[in-house]
Amino acid sequence: MVVSSLQAVAAPAPVAVPAARTVTILGSTGSVGCNTVELVARSPELYQVEALVARKNVDLLARQAKELRAKAAVVADEAHYGALKDALAGTGIEVAAGAQAVVDAATRPADWVMAAIVGAAGMEPTLAAARRGAIVAFANKEVLVCAGALMMAEVKRHGATLLPVDSEHSAIFQVFESDRVEGVSRLILTASGGPFRKKTREEMARATVKEAVAHPTWDMGAKISVDSATMMNKGLEVIEAHHLFGMPENKIDVLVHPQSVVHSLVEYVDGSVLAQLGTPDMRTPIAVALGWPHRIATPGERLDLVTAGSLEFHAPDPEKFPALRLAREAMRAGGCAACVMNAANEVAVAAFLDGRIGFLDIERIVEHAMTTVPHSRLNSLDDVREVDTVARRIATEAIKAR
Numbered sequence: 001m002v003v004s005s006l007q008a009v010a011a012p013a014p015v016a017v018p019a020a021r022t023v024t025i026l027g028s029t030g031s032v033g034c035n036t037v038e039l040v041a042r043s044p045e046l047y048q049v050e051a052l053v054a055r056k057n058v059d060l061l062a063r064q065a066k067e068l069r070a071k072a073a074v075v076a077d078e079a080h081y082g083a084l085k086d087a088l089a090g091t092g093i094e095v096a097a098g099a100q101a102v103v104d105a106a107t108r109p110a111d112w113v114m115a116a117i118v119g120a121a122g123m124e125p126t127l128a129a130a131r132r133g134a135i136v137a138f139a140n141k142e143v144l145v146c147a148g149a150l151m152m153a154e155v156k157r158h159g160a161t162l163l164p165v166d167s168e169h170s171a172i173f174q175v176f177e178s179d180r181v182e183g184v185s186r187l188i189l190t191a192s193g194g195p196f197r198k199k200t201r202e203e204m205a206r207a208t209v210k211e212a213v214a215h216p217t218w219d220m221g222a223k224i225s226v227d228s229a230t231m232m233n234k235g236l237e238v239i240e241a242h243h244l245f246g247m248p249e250n251k252i253d254v255l256v257h258p259q260s261v262v263h264s265l266v267e268y269v270d271g272s273v274l275a276q277l278g279t280p281d282m283r284t285p286i287a288v289a290l291g292w293p294h295r296i297a298t299p300g301e302r303l304d305l306v307t308a309g310s311l312e313f314h315a316p317d318p319e320k321f322p323a324l325r326l327a328r329e330a331m332r333a334g335g336c337a338a339c340v341m342n343a344a345n346e347v348a349v350a351a352f353l354d355g356r357i358g359f360l361d362i363e364r365i366v367e368h369a370m371t372t373v374p375h376s377r378l379n380s381l382d383d384v385r386e387v388d389t390v391a392r393r394i395a396t397e398a399i400k401a402r
């Protein structure tokens with residue numbers, strides 16, 4: 001079931017209490033993963049944990065697995081298998097490692113799967129969850145950017161349910177009349193503007209990693225924080241919104257809103273604009289997906305509009321933040337363009353975080369890959385993997401040549 005267009009119609013009738021469900025968390029040790037673990041741990045009577053998955057953070061993964069009494073804990077990086085096995089010895093928790101083990105974890109029979117791995121690495125496990133018709137709480141936006149049409153087709157084919165977790169898409173989901181899409185004239189994604197909103201290009205050229213990951217309103221993982229600083233994150237989100245809600249590129253706008261209180265808006269043909277508001281706290285959109293179709297309580301600050309003070313809105317500056325332009329060009333080009341952009345961006349952001357390139361080199365590497373990789377159609381997941389590999393190679397070569 002594709003949530004954006006069909007979900008509201010097919011949603012079961014609400015009952016007084018949320019249903020108990022089995023859950024798997026892909027990327028449990030990350031920022032979204034830890035927030036999810038916190039919410040799940042608050043209601044042990046409701047959630048039974050099938051599997052937890054990380055890349056290599058064995059200490060945290062083992063602690064989470066014990067706390068949540070998970071059936072299985074999996075690390076993608078096989079080098080950490082021994083450490084995980086030792087950490088969970090005598091607990092009865094199954095342990096596995098490697099890329100296939102991650103896919104197997106997503107295949108285990110959990111009703112609800114949080115897809116919170118970072119990057120295109122999340123594609124296979126997210127697909128595995130979708131292919132068995134699970135409810136997929138979807139944070140891992142890169143998967144839709146590199147393989148959106150194929151992913152949405154699989155979701156539909158297997159009757160899976162995709163619930164947006166990105167705060168902007170969760171906001172739209174909550175005010176989107178999915179059974180009357182013809183009444184929607186535009187989606188408006190809000191953006192904080194990131195840490196460099198008021199910086200000049202010269203200052204951005206000298207930006208350090210510490211400055212780039214210091215997001216003004218959200219506390220997130222390193223990759224998405226850098227994406228927010230370049231505003232590539234908003235570009236990825238425009239593409240994500242296109243796939244989730246079936247809206248064309250020219251009906252998805254971006255509005256800079258530094259306070260991150262209005263999480264996004266939907267404009268209808270009659271002039272009504274519906275928005276969802278809240279404090280910038282990822283536990284809210286995660287709870288929307290975890291409790292769906294019910295509402296569940298979250299800890300954390302409530303929104304107080306009096307203390308929030310004035311809310312500002314500005315048009316984005318595409319000259320200062322070319323990533324937004326690149327994402328729109330990728331959407332208009334279609335085919336492999338968004339996949340190339342995403343892969344090159346992942347490689348460039350990793351190089352920036354390692355101190356191998358400067359901040360503004362990220363956009364140059366991405367544009368270089370987009371103009372170098374030949375245009376092609378993505379007819380299968382093999383095509384996606386091939387284009388992703390080529391784009392990563394071209395981006396890596398460009399980084400070495402700098």
Ligand SMILES: NC(=O)c1ccc[n+]([C@@H]2O[C@H](COP(=O)([O-])OP(=O)(O)OC[C@H]3O[C@@H](n4cnc5c(N)ncnc54)[C@H](OP(=O)(O)O)[C@@H]3O)[C@@H](O)[C@H]2O)c1
Binds near residue numbers: 029032053118122218
């Ligand atoms: N953070 C936010 O507030 C936020 C908001 C909206 C959307 N998102 C999206 O949600 C996703 C996760 O973001 P994040 O900020 O939570 O990232 P993060 O803090 O970097 O966490 C990433 C998680 O994925 C795991 N991981 C990385 N590579 C993996 C692999 N190959 N196989 C299995 N697990 C792997 C990591 O394990 P280790 O810890 O062991 O490395 C970690 O658990 C991203 O797509 C992001 O764009 C995040």
